[in-house]
Amino acid sequence: MSREVTPIVQQLRARGMRVTAARSAVLEWLADYPHATVEQVHEGVSQRIGSLSKQAVYDVLNAFIDADLVQQIKPAGHPARFERRTGDNHHHLVCRSCGRIEDVDCSIGAKPCLTPNHDHGFDIDEAEVMYWGVCKACQTAPVTSDDDH
């Protein structure tokens, strides 16, 4: 087994973070499955590396969020989702029925990509746009619940 240094290892080292099986596996998993829930990351990664506590998944994801390697999406009424695409202020399209999420590029530009006509004295740093609708599958299918992706 050659001991090559993968880009993931580099990304972690560059931020002074220890490299562990859990962390590498979570980053890899998110590359394959963007918009995954904690539940999904936990299942997938546990299988890949044998086992991992759910708490560890929370820890790893939070560490990544702090390190700007991962971004969190919290659609109202659905568990949080995680993705590796950070810093480009793109938006999301959420299915009301199954929770499925798709990326939507920001049509305007850099962040904050929209400026409110009245800032009420706030120091605004983000304009979060969430499109809500019903995905193709749920438009035709009978009644599905939060399984998705």
Add this chain to the structure above:
Amino acid sequence: MSREVTPIVQQLRARGMRVTAARSAVLEWLADYPHATVEQVHEGVSQRIGSLSKQAVYDVLNAFIDADLVQQIKPAGHPARFERRTGDNHHHLVCRSCGRIEDVDCSIGAKPCLTPNHDHGFDIDEAEVMYWGVCKACQTAPVTSDDDH
């Protein structure tokens, strides 16, 4: 005490909803305090009408949401908030530190006020815009938590 029919009573009757002290008081309260949480509505209304279970607050608010008399806002990481302004697709400005919310008129127009450049086959019915920042009070004040309004 004259028994005049208030607009609130009319609004309820018009929708075939029974008129109760709880319902009238919640609608009144929300007129005075837009963006209130369940907690706040519960405290305020309990005082006004003597007492009311928290569950009733949930029931009343949900009935109003179904009847389109009230709208719900769910900022990530904060409890839900309720307001009487419905149907005009205006947006919200949320303070990251105290959760305070301000209304922001939609600068574009009717709902959905923004159209994504790619609908991914979804049947989109809403573009929810949430501006995030730090309110004036929290910019200067030391560390506050979810008290607000």
Add this chain to the structure above:
DNA sequence: GTCGTTAACTTGACTCATTCAAGTTAATCG
């Protein structure tokens, strides 16, 4: 290589907002 430090992980209890369920009360219609 091995040792020590401490970040990362495990386990399990706990919180908070919200929902579910069963029983009681009271608004409205006849």
Add this chain to the structure above:
DNA sequence: CGATTAACTTGAATGAGTCAAGTTAACGAC
């Protein structure tokens, strides 16, 4: 002035996430 049933009360249950104490293992120093 009842009867019907929507609205309310009480209390248990849920789901997502956090907190806290103890154990393990990365990795820098020797």
